[in-house]
Amino acid sequence: MLVVRDVTVSGYRSLRQIRFPVEDLSVFVGGNGTGKTNLYRALELLQAAATGTLTRDLAAEGGMESALWAGRRRRGEAARIRLSATLRHEGIAQDFSYTVEIGLVQQAGGATYGAAFQHEPQVKAERLTLRTRGRAAVILDRDGRTGFVRDGDGRKRSLGEDLLPTETALGSLLGATDHPEIALVRIALTAWRFHHDFRTDADSPLRRPCLAVTTPTLASDGSDLAAVFATLAHIRQDTTEIDAAVDAAFPDARLVVPVPGRHASFGLRVPDFPARIFDPPELSDGTLRYLAVAGALLGYRLPPFIALNEPETSLHPDLMDPLARLIAQASRRTQVWLVTHSERLAAGIAAHGGAQPHIVVKRDGETWIDGLTLTGAFAEAEED
Template sequence: MRPTDIAISNYRSIRRLSLPIHPLSVFVGETGVGKSNLYKSLSLLRDAASGRITRTIAEEGGLNSVCWSGIRKRGEDGRLRLTARFDRLKIGFPASLEAAFSGEPMIKAESIEATQGKRTVLLMERKNSLVSIRRDSGAWTSHKDAVLPSEPALAGFSDGRECPEIDLIRSAMLGWRFYHDFRTDPASPIRKPCLAITTPSLSADGSDLAAALATLYTIREDATDLHDAIQDAFPGAELRAWEQGGSCEFDLQLEDMPRPFRAHELSDGTLKYICLLAVFMGYRLSPFIALNEPETSLHPSLLAPLARLIVKASSRADIWIVTHSEQLMEALRSESAVPLRRVIKQKGATTIEGLTLGGEYRDDESDEDDS
């Protein structure tokens, strides 16, 4: 299940944005225009499915830190809103009688809708702590378990028998992957062996990198595509991954070196690129993958191979790339006809060139007119 569009209101520098999700979306812009806020707002939606959204907001400094930072008109609703085709949340401050700590982020409203043909059907509606569910018969009933004001109702639908459509949405969102950065310091778990557990998708921190690579070699027994990608980035090199004694490890043999290098010996840039290989070439790609500035610490010679990795993976998953690298942007442009979206600021608010108020890009409208 893939989302088709999202809307963001009152999140940091984003006053109001509605935009479609394409197989490959690339957002570029200067430092400080709010590119990372696009990435982080989608990550918050995933946290709603896992039940962590209010905790994440609290960890980021609370609502005063994450809500719209610009000028607000008197009486204007300033609640944070995150919307996907199948989920919408409104987040605000607690009222005086609600069971919450002072200043704790509260979920004021949630709704889940399904599109059936040209008709939109409401499946779940939440107002404060009251949650109502639409049954297959069309009748409405109250959710059997009460939810605290800080708990997303969406995270409670783990029993598919009660409402299978909502559980399907929740499961799909939990499958989203967000990669902000990979630690490459000497103590990073990426540089160490990991447990030998079949790993179809790399974790957000990359701590199961060796297992993700070994899954291709040992479980799939076919690492041809991975081998080709290594040759593209490091001509003449060979990457190996294996399981031994309940642990997984890997090494890289470079063409001009007398012996292979283990993970703890590799340079930061080389190790990070291997992480990106695992992201885009895993045994099973996540349905939605977002990366924030993946070019960081990479040698410029790796940006063209990275662009080819991204474009190829976009045939298997929806991918968001947020970057300020003009070189990566040009490499992506040479590999694909996908439009590159430029993030800008207008009157202090983050927006995207060519994006209409209706949530469509003007070049998409032109393509439809031509057809």
């Protein structure tokens, strides 16, 4: 399994240029408008480079004009977004460093240069480097549409002419046999899960039954929550952790998961009405959202990396401690990264998981993290 060790972002919204380490449990806390969500979104865009949707996702959030750093640039500095991550294969002491740069469509004499629409984001450069015991080998190197990739035997091969300027090589080179290192990085990135603002309106997928299919990992939108609970109850036949999480949040309440037919469902039995089971359409927004977060963090199998964006939304303050326990518990099985408004939640995670929160601030329009040095480490870590 590849674990995330650091992330670098430049030129993206309020992220002028920042590099930060990623720990087993990373907590970032800050107020509205500091750019916390931009940190989270940058991680989503790294995954999009692996799934092949990077330029589409940038176009969907307003295009390059909206996504680019809006502050001053140095003279001659290109208007580009740069995303980079280092992934470590701890079992064999290997580091994979992936970088992608996205820019505007180049115009030449009023005409668009390259196979792209005028306002589309374009991939300008990509590189994947493998470092093993101090030795570095470039696996993928791309500048525009030209470049090379190394095959499984280490031989350089041209990227060819089929790769469009709007496509990432990481998401387009599909031959796992020919490019095992690229396949390994792509698999690692596509396995990440992002959970942000689970819908709890009347039409939310959380409130509906889902197909009864063995589901070890919750989908990002929570649409298979009932199947996740059914997998714990009837496949693993162990609901100890989820029962404890429910009881910690709602004392003496019990999660009820019927044996599935074609569909899986669940309900909640509460002490005030012991003879009745409350189905998801009857549950409060906060109760349903807490159950969704619990499903994301206590599934049969967790993804290698879970990112949470303000998981405390709509939750009562009394639920901050149970939520903190959930997050700390999950971090013992996988990497958990989150941004939050709640200082109470951050303090609870520090108490239960030992991860000290990092404060996100904004200075001169630029998002920064207190204690972060220019070398990409936190000051207290360098002192240690």
